[in-house]
Amino acid sequence: MAIIVDKVQKRKDIALASKEIFFQNGINDLTIAQIAKTAGVGKGTIYEYFKNKEDIVFEIVNILIQERNIEVEKELAKVTTTKEKIKLFSRFFYSPEDAEIRQLYKEVISIILANPNSEMIAFQSDCISGYFQWFELLIEEGIQNGELREDAKEFSRGLFALSEGIFIKSQVTHIYDDVELEIHRFIDALFNLLEVK
Amino acid sequence: MAIIVDKVQKRKDIALASKEIFFQNGINDLTIAQIAKTAGVGKGTIYEYFKNKEDIVFEIVNILIQERNIEVEKELAKVTTTKEKIKLFSRFFYSPEDAEIRQLYKEVISIILANPNSEMIAFQSDCISGYFQWFELLIEEGIQNGELREDAKEFSRGLFALSEGIFIKSQVTHIYDDVELEIHRFIDALFNLLEVK
DNA sequence: TTAAAATGACTGACCGTCGGTCAATTAAAA
DNA sequence: TTTTAATTGACCGACGGTCAGTCATTTTAA
Numbered sequence: 001m002a003i004i005v006d007k008v009q010k011r012k013d014i015a016l017a018s019k020e021i022f023f024q025n026g027i028n029d030l031t032i033a034q035i036a037k038t039a040g041v042g043k044g045t046i047y048e049y050f051k052n053k054e055d056i057v058f059e060i061v062n063i064l065i066q067e068r069n070i071e072v073e074k075e076l077a078k079v080t081t082t083k084e085k086i087k088l089f090s091r092f093f094y095s096p097e098d099a100e101i102r103q104l105y106k107e108v109i110s111i112i113l114a115n116p117n118s119e120m121i122a123f124q125s126d127c128i129s130g131y132f133q134w135f136e137l138l139i140e141e142g143i144q145n146g147e148l149r150e151d152a153k154e155f156s157r158g159l160f161a162l163s164e165g166i167f168i169k170s171q172v173t174h175i176y177d178d179v180e181l182e183i184h185r186f187i188d189a190l191f192n193l194l195e196v197k
Numbered sequence: 198m199a200i201i202v203d204k205v206q207k208r209k210d211i212a213l214a215s216k217e218i219f220f221q222n223g224i225n226d227l228t229i230a231q232i233a234k235t236a237g238v239g240k241g242t243i244y245e246y247f248k249n250k251e252d253i254v255f256e257i258v259n260i261l262i263q264e265r266n267i268e269v270e271k272e273l274a275k276v277t278t279t280k281e282k283i284k285l286f287s288r289f290f291y292s293p294e295d296a297e298i299r300q301l302y303k304e305v306i307s308i309i310l311a312n313p314n315s316e317m318i319a320f321q322s323d324c325i326s327g328y329f330q331w332f333e334l335l336i337e338e339g340i341q342n343g344e345l346r347e348d349a350k351e352f353s354r355g356l357f358a359l360s361e362g363i364f365i366k367s368q369v370t371h372i373y374d375d376v377e378l379e380i381h382r383f384i385d386a387l388f389n390l391l392e393v394k
Numbered sequence: 395t396t397a398a399a400a401t402g403a404c405t406g407a408c409c410g411t412c413g414g415t416c417a418a419t420t421a422a423a424a
Numbered sequence: 425t426t427t428t429a430a431t432t433g434a435c436c437g438a439c440g441g442t443c444a445g446t447c448a449t450t451t452t453a454a
Binding site: 027028106107109110111112113114115116121122124125128129132151154155157158160161162163164165166168169171172173174175176182183185186188189190192193194 | 303352362366368369371389
């Protein structure tokens, strides 16, 4: 045997170095050569820890998502109504605090759309399905509470996708510019119909 | 002066040649060299007619969108209720007939997300805003008819984005696999609340 | 009538960039 | 000393994009 390094930690170190480049100069300057230079390792070393360039992007997302989930848990304790909880979830798509992770999320969506493969989709499914179950649970609870009508559960799957749709449209056109407003407008109108008066 | 060619027509010819490659081998084999070969022109000539590779993709979309709009107009004449009209619109995201243009649409979204610039966004906004106005008009008409409740108009902007959200999620995860079912479920539930009984 | 000049269309060799590979090297552990 | 995990950067091939030069046709003027 020879030197044994902490592969998991080194993977994170390289990802963190990449994160810096990404948030400073965008994806276009995120070249393997640049990452290697910033991380202080050789180009070949990168491929000891990552399958390819996309793999690096996914690792960064992983790190940021985990950090963010902790924050979300805290925020969740502060709100009471189902509507507020749902709105809390949608913050991802417009809040200034999430600007960086959102930027990265855009890249991930772009990568998967351009080059779908089961590994990436599995990765993304894992990230999303947690939120998704939480989302369905919230609606369910709202119904149990007597806060929402029985048929509210029909909307959970669609409502989950709505924010994403508005976000993507806001990125791709200039028709939806105020994402927060757009999402809230829809949620308010829907809960107006669904809330038991 | 010398030979004068129909620049617009030649642009279309090259785009059409590209379309063939794209639908046969996907975006990865859509190289400039391959396009030039298929179109029977030199590589440099491509750049007489297109700014860059993305510009070619946009031209193809343009051609296909125009063809599709004609078909949509026909279909629109066949349905009567607002709900059916809205559903007709959403077909883009799942119908087998639109599989090719949908494939291309994915690429366009991917390109813009990865590399946003005002020109691309303007192009996309033009494509979308037509549908969007039509969408708002449909809801408006439904209200005028007494078919829908007054507050239905609050939903038009969000409803427009919903299908897109479900579609993107279906591409990026395996959580939403039956796009048609997902969209219809939401629309049915919503119209159940909005339709005047 | 004709040939020189002008012009737009067209070309493909070439360039720079980048993701990814691999033979060689290093250095710690046995 | 031997073994082997870890590391490296020169190198490769592919690709998008450029540009100096060629070609075919029209214009112009002798």
